[in-house]
Amino acid sequence: MSRPEKSKVNLLRPKEGHMRDEVHIILAILFGWGVCTFGFQFLVYACRGTGTGSLLTRLTLFNLPLHFWFTGQFLPLWFIFLCIIFNIYADRISEYHSRRRDRSYE
Amino acid sequence: MNDSSWSIFVVLLVMLSFILVGLRQKSRESQEYGFGGRYTGRIGGGAAIASNWMSAASLMGLAGIIYLRGYQGLAYVIGWTGGYVLLLVLLASQIRRFGKFTTPEFVGERYGSPAARLMAAVIAIAISVIYCVAQFKGIGLIFAFMFDIGYEQGVTYGALAVVSYLVVSGALGVPRNQQLQYLVICVAFIVPLMWLARKLGYFWLLPQFGYGRALTDLAREFRIDFTLPFAGDSLFQWCALCFTLMVGTGGLPHVLSRFYTVPNVRDARWSVVWGLFFIALIYWSAPAFAVFGRLLEARQGIAFTPETARAAADVITLKTALMAGLPGWLVGVLAAGALSAAFFTVAGLLMTGAASISHDLYYSFINPRASETARMQVAKGGTLVLAVLVLAVALNPPGLIAEITAVAFALAGNTIFPLFLLGIWWDRANRYGAIAGMVTGVLCTVAEPLLGGVLPGLASYFPVTSSALCGAPLVICVMIAVSLATPAPPEEMRRFLEQEVHGHLD
Known part of the structure; x- marks a missing residue:
C-alpha cells in the first residue's frame, strides 16, 4: 500500500530502463515529424511575397515547384524514413535491454 | 464493347477472381496451415495494412480534392501518411503488449468501466458509419458510371451488391486475400496512369514525377497555377486538416486492430514501414490524375467553375481516363480497382460494426445470457441495419468523398486517439477522465454544425472536417483535469501498465 502518489507511467517522466530509452527515440521522431510537416508550412506561409518565398515556389525539382515537391513527394518519403529510423533504434534498444535482463542471451 | 460494358465485364472478372482465389486459399490453408491462416512476412503484413487502408477516399477522393483545391488538397496526402508515424511510435507496440483487440475491449479493460466501453463502442460504430457513407458515395458513382444510370440508382444497386457479397462470402466462408487485393488495387491505379502519361507525351515510366511537366504546361498554356500555397485557404485550415487526419489515423478502429495479425511486436512494427510505403505509392500518384484532369479539361475548353468542378471532383480519375481516350478495358480496370477498394472497406467495416453491435451492445448490455445463435442473428441483423442507415445518408451525400x-477521422482523432494515448502513456488516467474526454470529443466534432449559427467565432476553431487540431489537445486537457480531480484507477491496472506494457524488458 506504500505506493508513492507519483505516476510511474508518464510519457513526460519515463521510468529508467527500456521505457526511458524508448521515450527518447519517440520524442526525437516526433520532433522530426512535426518540424518537417508543420514547420515547413509555416516557412512557406511566412515567406510569402519575400525573396525566400519566391525561391521556394519558383525553384523546381522534377519540374515541380520546390514547395509542392516537398509537401507532395518528399514528406511521405520522409515519414517512411522516420519509421525506418524508429524501428532500427527500437530493435536496438530492445536487444540491449533484453541482454541486460537475461544474461543467457549472450 | 463500349466503355461501360467493358468496365462491367472487368469489374465482374475481378470480383469473381477474388472469391475464387479466396476459396482456393481456404482449402489449402485448412490442409497446410490450420485455421489460423498463414503468416506472410513483413512485406505481406505491409500489403495487408495498405489494402485495409485503401478505400474510395484514397483512389477517388484524393485526386478529386487535389483537382478541386490544388495545394490545399495535399493536406490529405500528408495527413493520411504522417498519421502512420504517430501510430507506429506512440501506439503500435504498446497496444499490442496491452493485448486487447478492439477499441471497446481496450477501453473497457484499461478504464475498467462498462459505461466507457459502451460509449467507445457507439463512437467506433459511428466512425464506421460515417466512413462507409463516403465509400457508398464512391460505389454509387462507379455504378452510375458503369450502368449509365443516375446516382441514386447507382448507390442503391451498389448497396445491394455489397450486402449480397457479404451474404455470399459469409456463406462460403471466403477469407480475404489482402496481399492480392493490394496488388490488384495498386496495378489498377498506376497502369492506367502510366498509359495516360504516355498518351499525353509525358515521362510515363514514373508518372509520379512525369506530371511535373504537365503542371508547367498548365501554367504556361492556360495560366492556371495549381500549386499556389494557401490561395483560397488559410495556414490554420491547412494545418488543422492535416493534423486531424494524422491523429484520426492513429485512432481509427479498423487501423488499430491490424497490429494483432502479425505474430510479434518487431514484425508488427516493420510491417508498418512496408504498409506506409505501399500507401505512399498510391498517394504519390493521385496528384498526377488531378493535374492531367485539369490539363485535359483546359485543352478541351471545359470551363472550371466551382459548381461543375465540385460535381466532377469525385469521379475525376475516371473522367480523365475517358477524356484522354484510354481504351475501354483500361477504364474498366481503373473502375474495378477503385470499386474493389471501396467494396472491401465497406464489407470489413459493416462486419466489424455489426460484430460490435452484437458483442458490445447486445451481449454485454442488453442480454448477457444470449445464446451464440441469438448473438449471430443480432450480428446479421446489425449488418443490414447499418447498411440501410449508411444508404439513407449516402443517397444525399453531404460532401465530397474525402470531406x-x-x-x-475528426471523430476518431477527438475521441479514440486521446483515449489510447493517455490510456497507454499515463497510468493516472481513469474512467471519469475517459468518459469526460469522449463527451468533449464528440462535442468538438459537432461544434461547427451545432454552434456555427450561435457562436461563429468559437465554431471557426472546430471546422467540421478538421476539428482535431483544437479538439484533441482540449480533450487531452479535459481527461487530465478530470482524472486528477477523481480517484486514481485500480492499483492492478497501474501495475500492469508499468510492468507489462512499459516494463517487459526491465
Missing part, C-alpha cells in the same frame, strides 16, 4: 471521410 466525408475527414469527418470520420
Whole structure:
C-alpha cells in the first residue's frame, strides 16, 4: 500500500530502463515529424511575397515547384524514413535491454 | 464493347477472381496451415495494412480534392501518411503488449468501466458509419458510371451488391486475400496512369514525377497555377486538416486492430514501414490524375467553375481516363480497382460494426445470457441495419468523398486517439477522465454544425472536417483535469501498465 502518489507511467517522466530509452527515440521522431510537416508550412506561409518565398515556389525539382515537391513527394518519403529510423533504434534498444535482463542471451 | 460494358465485364472478372482465389486459399490453408491462416512476412503484413487502408477516399477522393483545391488538397496526402508515424511510435507496440483487440475491449479493460466501453463502442460504430457513407458515395458513382444510370440508382444497386457479397462470402466462408487485393488495387491505379502519361507525351515510366511537366504546361498554356500555397485557404485550415487526419489515423478502429495479425511486436512494427510505403505509392500518384484532369479539361475548353468542378471532383480519375481516350478495358480496370477498394472497406467495416453491435451492445448490455445463435442473428441483423442507415445518408451525400471521410477521422482523432494515448502513456488516467474526454470529443466534432449559427467565432476553431487540431489537445486537457480531480484507477491496472506494457524488458 506504500505506493508513492507519483505516476510511474508518464510519457513526460519515463521510468529508467527500456521505457526511458524508448521515450527518447519517440520524442526525437516526433520532433522530426512535426518540424518537417508543420514547420515547413509555416516557412512557406511566412515567406510569402519575400525573396525566400519566391525561391521556394519558383525553384523546381522534377519540374515541380520546390514547395509542392516537398509537401507532395518528399514528406511521405520522409515519414517512411522516420519509421525506418524508429524501428532500427527500437530493435536496438530492445536487444540491449533484453541482454541486460537475461544474461543467457549472450 | 463500349466503355461501360467493358468496365462491367472487368469489374465482374475481378470480383469473381477474388472469391475464387479466396476459396482456393481456404482449402489449402485448412490442409497446410490450420485455421489460423498463414503468416506472410513483413512485406505481406505491409500489403495487408495498405489494402485495409485503401478505400474510395484514397483512389477517388484524393485526386478529386487535389483537382478541386490544388495545394490545399495535399493536406490529405500528408495527413493520411504522417498519421502512420504517430501510430507506429506512440501506439503500435504498446497496444499490442496491452493485448486487447478492439477499441471497446481496450477501453473497457484499461478504464475498467462498462459505461466507457459502451460509449467507445457507439463512437467506433459511428466512425464506421460515417466512413462507409463516403465509400457508398464512391460505389454509387462507379455504378452510375458503369450502368449509365443516375446516382441514386447507382448507390442503391451498389448497396445491394455489397450486402449480397457479404451474404455470399459469409456463406462460403471466403477469407480475404489482402496481399492480392493490394496488388490488384495498386496495378489498377498506376497502369492506367502510366498509359495516360504516355498518351499525353509525358515521362510515363514514373508518372509520379512525369506530371511535373504537365503542371508547367498548365501554367504556361492556360495560366492556371495549381500549386499556389494557401490561395483560397488559410495556414490554420491547412494545418488543422492535416493534423486531424494524422491523429484520426492513429485512432481509427479498423487501423488499430491490424497490429494483432502479425505474430510479434518487431514484425508488427516493420510491417508498418512496408504498409506506409505501399500507401505512399498510391498517394504519390493521385496528384498526377488531378493535374492531367485539369490539363485535359483546359485543352478541351471545359470551363472550371466551382459548381461543375465540385460535381466532377469525385469521379475525376475516371473522367480523365475517358477524356484522354484510354481504351475501354483500361477504364474498366481503373473502375474495378477503385470499386474493389471501396467494396472491401465497406464489407470489413459493416462486419466489424455489426460484430460490435452484437458483442458490445447486445451481449454485454442488453442480454448477457444470449445464446451464440441469438448473438449471430443480432450480428446479421446489425449488418443490414447499418447498411440501410449508411444508404439513407449516402443517397444525399453531404460532401465530397474525402470531406466525408475527414469527418470520420475528426471523430476518431477527438475521441479514440486521446483515449489510447493517455490510456497507454499515463497510468493516472481513469474512467471519469475517459468518459469526460469522449463527451468533449464528440462535442468538438459537432461544434461547427451545432454552434456555427450561435457562436461563429468559437465554431471557426472546430471546422467540421478538421476539428482535431483544437479538439484533441482540449480533450487531452479535459481527461487530465478530470482524472486528477477523481480517484486514481485500480492499483492492478497501474501495475500492469508499468510492468507489462512499459516494463517487459526491465
